Amino acid sequence: MHRNELEHHLNALLKPEQIKDFCPNGLQVQGSDEIHKIVTGVTATQALIAQAIDEKADALVVHHGFFWKNESYVIRGMKYKRIKALLDHNISLFAYHLPLDIHPELGNNAQLAQLFEINNVQPLEVGNPLSVAVRGEFSHHISGDELSTRISQQLSRNCLHITPPSNKKIKTVAWCSGGGQNYIELAAEQGIDAFISGEISEQTTHVATEMDIHFFAAGHHATERYGAKALAKHLEKELSIPTVFIDIDNPA
Missing domain, CATH: 3.40.1390.30 (NIF3 (NGG1p interacting factor 3)-like)
Structure with missing residues (x-):
């Protein structure tokens, strides 16, 4: 499947245009044109990105992505390392915050x-x-x-x-x-x-x-695991693409 097809499916499913949010919803970091495997998770942390790399995923779909309102625009430190890892391994990052809550x-x-x-x-x-x-x-x-x-x-x-x-x-x-x-x-x-x-x-x-x-x-984290988990099942069933939900636990 082409990345644009996945983006269209996710946007049609979650309808981010219907709700005002604190971050951009949809494709946040562009990766490979072709999607053969997807990983879903709660937050696009370095640990989850590393797991996606190990899984040889072409796309990562999360609830908490990047570029939050009122945060610095500068890409350095932790944000730089996360984005660099995605770009180095050609992984697209999709994030849906409030659309995946509601x-x-x-x-x-x-x-x-x-x-x-x-x-x-x-x-x-x-x-x-x-x-x-x-x-x-x-x-x-x-x-x-x-x-x-x-x-x-x-x-x-x-x-x-x-x-x-x-x-x-x-x-x-x-x-x-x-x-x-x-x-x-x-x-x-x-x-x-x-x-x-x-x-x-x-x-x-x-x-x-x-x-x-x-x-x-x-x-x-515990109350927001289940949207990403349900989304993984949906994508694998509807798109016939191997999709894995990975839970990076967080006590908060």
């Missing part, structure tokens, strides 16, 4: 819904079908401890649970993968019982306590 089937949030057995998924931001945060419900009420155990088991990561004063049972839940903890207030304002994200900020504890909502922080 995709209704392959996205990080959709994959978490499947893992945690959440039903009736809808946008948390009412009237915004591209809401980065979503909401849903469990088939029956569960305790905060039960949900904490479920998250920890599914993600193989001990999550942090902030229990509100009422310690109420949980039926409704909202979530946003990665660094989406600031959506907790919107969830609480809608009367939702629990909010799940990857990260926690200092003020998140106070919001959970004062607005009576369970909060679970499960790790930025």
Whole structure:
């Protein structure tokens, strides 16, 4: 497959033009014209690039790529080494940030819904079908401890649970993968019982306590593995190109 065909397929699938983001989505570094093998992963680190080189991949597709808003334009140090490794081995880098969070089937949030057995998924931001945060419900009420155990088991990561004063049972839940903890207030304002994200900020504890909502922080990386993993399966099936998801673990 030609690189342009892969780019067209990814853009048609993930529709980056629909959402404003903090980085360019799509092809970030051009490599070989012909694509015979693809590697997917969460972040385009030196370790993941080295694995892609070992796999003899022609394309690397990630959630966290390069060229973030407000970062330096200068290509030196760590960024230089990463880009040089891609160019030296003729590997194209594709990155899809928010588009890979919000995709209704392959996205990080959709994959978490499947893992945690959440039903009736809808946008948390009412009237915004591209809401980065979503909401849903469990088939029956569960305790905060039960949900904490479920998250920890599914993600193989001990999550942090902030229990509100009422310690109420949980039926409704909202979530946003990665660094989406600031959506907790919107969830609480809608009367939702629990909010799940990857990260926690200092003020998140106070919001959970004062607005009576369970909060679970499960790790930025841990909550964003599954979009790239689902995308790998999709690409191999739909494009008939060998595709490997590689997880470079990150405790954050």
